[in-house]
Amino acid sequence: MxxxxxxxxxxxxxxxxxxxxxxxxxxxxxxxxxxxxxxxxxxxxxxxxxxxxxxxxxxxxxxxxxxxxxxxxxxxxxxxxxxxxxxxxGYKTNMQHTGNALLTLLTHPDQLHRLRERPAGIPTAVDELLRHVPLMNATNILVAEEDFTLHGQRIRAGDAVVPVPASANRDPKAFTDLARTPNPHLAFGHGPHACTGAHLTRMQLAVVIQVLLEELPGIELAEPAESLPWDETTPLRAPARLPVRW
Ligand code: HEM
Structure with a gap:
């Protein structure tokens, strides 16, 4: 396109x-x-x-x-x-996650079909795609201001802590059913420094998916998913290219 x-x-x-x-x-x-x-x-x-x-x-x-x-x-x-x-x-993050979201949908044709049948489900799918496909492993490094214990782990004032939302987003205790709204995922981090672009990202992904479903009904991967190269130029995880046909 x-x-x-x-x-x-x-x-x-x-x-x-x-x-x-x-x-x-x-x-x-x-x-x-x-x-x-x-x-x-x-x-x-x-x-x-x-x-x-x-x-x-x-x-x-x-x-x-x-x-x-x-x-x-x-x-x-x-x-x-x-x-x-x-x-x-604000640039490569959305570009790359669009690739992740499309790759996931194209390799799950049943889910793609469901969205095509019921486009009202796109916003819920966008959050589920943000949760399910980790664009980045970690957020900013946090420094503890006081001693505390989290899930049995002692953290002392001054310790550096690297939150890993990619792992938290697969917590089986938090994520038990697929059609969850709201979706309590941590793809955008948490707290005062949570992602400023979260709303823009959600909006852009929803528009991309909607336009794709409407304009390219026959879209499919043009190469096997297993052979796609991954972008090694950034710490963000995404396919380097996504060849499709329709
Ligand atoms: C899929 C797309 C995106 C993901 C998964 C994402 C994720 C994140 C994460 C995990 C953080 C760190 C939060 C923390 O440390 O707690 C962050 C910070 C940030 N993001 Fe995003 N982001 C995305 C897209 C964007 C876009 C499109 C923009 C701008 C238009 C943006 C602007 C920012 C800014 C400015 C920060 C720093 C916030 C601060 O330190 O106060 N992000 N993002």
Whole structure:
């Protein structure tokens, strides 16, 4: 399927660095810092341009308006940090998880058929796909502020803890039936630093699945699932390509 939209303005400026940072494994500290600094230079430029141009209300303009409000806690630097975080976290994650979701549906034709018969079930399926197929193993590293015991494991203040939602999402005590709503999965993490893009991700996945079911009724994998290469360029888990026919 071809994308007929023009590429986002500035794409050449940020995309190579975004891809470097999301796949940082194997790079030197200097390479990682150079990519980060490039995005940190780009973000204030983007903000300044948004301020200068009259344009549609968007998240950046909304946050900038808030940062100009007398007494606001949000600063212009915070808005720039938000842009950098979004550029890193908001691109390959959804792209790759779309591949995961489609691969899962195409290798479970009975489930695909059920969704085609009852598209109202797509939002529930989206959350189940987020739970069932781990895009990433771990979330941000947390540091314990006080001593506590969790499921018999003693954790002391100052200990680093790496939550593994991929494992929690397969907890047989929590996930017992398939048609669960709400779905208490932890694919987006938990707490104040849980994924900012969760709503966007849910919406995008639902739209992709719906359009695919409507436009390509005969879609199927063009190569056996077992032979598909996995993307080794990022710590995210997803097929590197997904050849299909219809
Ligand atoms: C399938 C897609 C995605 C998954 C599975 C995912 C998952 C996660 C996870 C597990 C975290 C860490 C949460 C924690 O440490 O507790 C996170 C953080 C974050 N995500 Fe996502 N994400 C996805 C897509 C996106 C998108 C599309 C955006 C932006 C549009 C985004 C923006 C962010 C940001 C900014 C953070 C850092 C939040 C913070 O530290 O306060 N993510 N995401």
């Amino acid at each position: 071809r994308d007929h939209r023009p590429p986002a303005p500035g794409r050449d400026r940020y995309l190579p660095h975004t891809l470097t940072l999301i796949g940082a494994a194997g790079l030197s500290r200097d390479e990682i810092l150079a990519a980060l600094h490039a995005l940190q230079d780009y973000a204030p430029e983007l903000i300044t341009r948004k301020e200068a141009e009259d344009g549609e209300e968007d998240h950046i303009r909304m946050l900038l308006a808030e940062s100009r409000r007398p007494g606001a806690e949000l600063t212009r630097d915070d808005v720039a940090s938000f842009v950098v975080a979004m550029l890193i976290a």
